[in-house]
Amino acid sequence: MQGLNDRLSSYMEEIYLLKQENVQLRKVINDWQENNSLFILPTDQSQHSRDIQELQNQVQ
Helix, strand or coil: CHHHHHHHHHHHHHHHHHHHHHHHHHHHHHHHHHHHHHHCCCCCHHHHHHHHHHHHHHHC
16 A cells, blocks of 8 residues: 555656646747747738648549
C-alpha cells in the first residue's frame, strides 16, 4: 500500500511541475506574440476558401 502512495505522490509532484512549466511556456508564447504581432499580416480568408473549395472539387 505504501508503494501505491509513493507512486501517487510522485505523479502528483510531476503534475505540479508540469503545471508550473505550462505557466512559464504560456508567458513565453504571449511575450513572443506581443513582440512579433507586427510581423503577422492579416490574410485574405476568401482566397483560402476558394483554394480549399477548388481542391475539394478536384478530390471528388
